[in-house]
Amino acid sequence: MKVLTEYLWFNTPARREMVRITDQVAQIVERSQVKEGIALVSAMHITSGVYVNDWEGGLIEDFGVWLEKLAPSGRDYRHHQTGEDNADAHLKRTIMGHQVVLPITRGKLDLGPWEQVFYAEFDGQRKKRVIVKVMGE
Amino acid sequence: MKVLTEYLWFNTPARREMVRITDQVAQIVERSQVKEGIALVSAMHITSGVYVNDWEGGLIEDFGVWLEKLAPSGRDYRHHQTGEDNADAHLKRTIMGHQVVLPITRGKLDLGPWEQVFYAEFDGQRKKRVIVKVMGE
Amino acid sequence: MKVLTEYLWFNTPARREMVRITDQVAQIVERSQVKEGIALVSAMHITSGVYVNDWEGGLIEDFGVWLEKLAPSGRDYRHHQTGEDNADAHLKRTIMGHQVVLPITRGKLDLGPWEQVFYAEFDGQRKKRVIVKVMGE
Numbered sequence: 495m496k497v498l499t500e501y502l503w504f505n506t507p508a509r510r511e512m513v514r515i516t517d518q519v520a521q522i523v524e525r526s527q528v529k530e531g532i533a534l535v536s537a538m539h540i541t542s543g544v545y546v547n548d549w550e551g552g553l554i555e556d557f558g559v560w561l562e563k564l565a566p567s568g569r570d571y572r573h574h575q576t577g578e579d580n581a582d583a584h585l586k587r588t589i590m591g592h593q594v595v596l597p598i599t600r601g602k603l604d605l606g607p608w609e610q611v612f613y614a615e616f617d618g619q620r621k622k623r624v625i626v627k628v629m630g631e
Numbered sequence: 632m633k634v635l636t637e638y639l640w641f642n643t644p645a646r647r648e649m650v651r652i653t654d655q656v657a658q659i660v661e662r663s664q665v666k667e668g669i670a671l672v673s674a675m676h677i678t679s680g681v682y683v684n685d686w687e688g689g690l691i692e693d694f695g696v697w698l699e700k701l702a703p704s705g706r707d708y709r710h711h712q713t714g715e716d717n718a719d720a721h722l723k724r725t726i727m728g729h730q731v732v733l734p735i736t737r738g739k740l741d742l743g744p745w746e747q748v749f750y751a752e753f754d755g756q757r758k759k760r761v762i763v764k765v766m767g768e
Numbered sequence: 769m770k771v772l773t774e775y776l777w778f779n780t781p782a783r784r785e786m787v788r789i790t791d792q793v794a795q796i797v798e799r800s801q802v803k804e805g806i807a808l809v810s811a812m813h814i815t816s817g818v819y820v821n822d823w824e825g826g827l828i829e830d831f832g833v834w835l836e837k838l839a840p841s842g843r844d845y846r847h848h849q850t851g852e853d854n855a856d857a858h859l860k861r862t863i864m865g866h867q868v869v870l871p872i873t874r875g876k877l878d879l880g881p882w883e884q885v886f887y888a889e890f891d892g893q894r895k896k897r898v899i900v901k902v903m904g905e
Contacts, residue, residue: 495632495904495905497804497905499804499871499878530634530766531766532671532764532766534806534871536869536871537880538881538883539881539883540821540880540882545725546729547677547721547725548677548721550710550713551709552708552709552711552713553710553718555709556708556709556710556721556722557721557722557725560722564701564838565834571827571830572825572826572830573824573826574826576824576826581827584830585830585831588821588831588863588865589725589726590725591865592820592868594729594730595671595732595869597673597762599764604762604764605675606675606676607675608676608677609675609676609677625871625878627806627871627873627878629766629804629805629903630766631634632769667773668771668903669901669903682862683814683866684814684862685814685847685858687847687850688846689845689849689850689855690846690855690858692846693846693847693855693859694858697839697859726862726863727862728862731866731867732810734773734808734899734901736773736901742812743811743813743814743897744812745813745814746812746813767771768769768771
């Protein structure tokens, strides 16, 4: 079995940002030389996520509005008694999910026609990591 | 390591539908001859999902009502400026999740007594795929 | 390839409870002697989940309040016509997620500085299981 582990670093200019990472993950899969297997792509910080959905600016804005409605910022969360102000980021990332497992077939990511992989930052403007672990043969 | 990849096709009569796929996944696991490992079951379209929950008609209806409340259809989503009308389907599938990783033990899906695997369609009436990738030994 | 499967049992005193299980999973990873691979941690009951987030009491309370808002208990769910009273637990676990796949690097869980693994019980006070399947080399 082959295993390759790499880390992607992010430091987004905005506090909240969706960053498309499909190509970076595809390059790691290529470097791994895995032909049949999986790539785990998982946020290592607990106020960001990783998800698969559409690469369409309007929908990405819809996600932002929707997440703010379901998990509003600026509320009086108990978590903020620690001095933090990012409880909503923990909740938002829970809705989006913090990891995906991508299938690899014949040496490539086996994604549907519209599937794109995104890093979802909800408390950015500082360095954060995503692990990509490729396993297979 | 053994790897087997198969694709399930769906074309649901209704726009929204939950389809139980536990048996189809179990048959693929059997064909794979994997005794210890995992089966990744992942929707390849971004308006459908895959989830594990109860095979009980009332609860499945509850999911539909609940998802419509959390991610309503017929709103003025930005995504619809592209001509699409299915932004809610992208959101609903995000709540349900788009993939599961099922454990395989002694050659069988190692599921709890009530765990059933479902394909969740939120924009159906057309051909869509789910990948099933079985890996192990 | 090495594979080790173990089961964690829970019987929480409260109906709803978040139980930190990072150390138990880490011990299973150590027993597996897997140096590079993954650990699937998955709830085997459909009214509980497994998630990764912060080990901070205030945030854990925030999760409880938030989940009750998004998926309230005590409503007239169709599922309750079967005699059950736990439809909200099925919904809450859907938001939190029912499984995680944890990376293993150099023989240890490869988690970020604040990542902790939790078992999320939404209908406890009875025996329930989580499967931990470690795979790799």
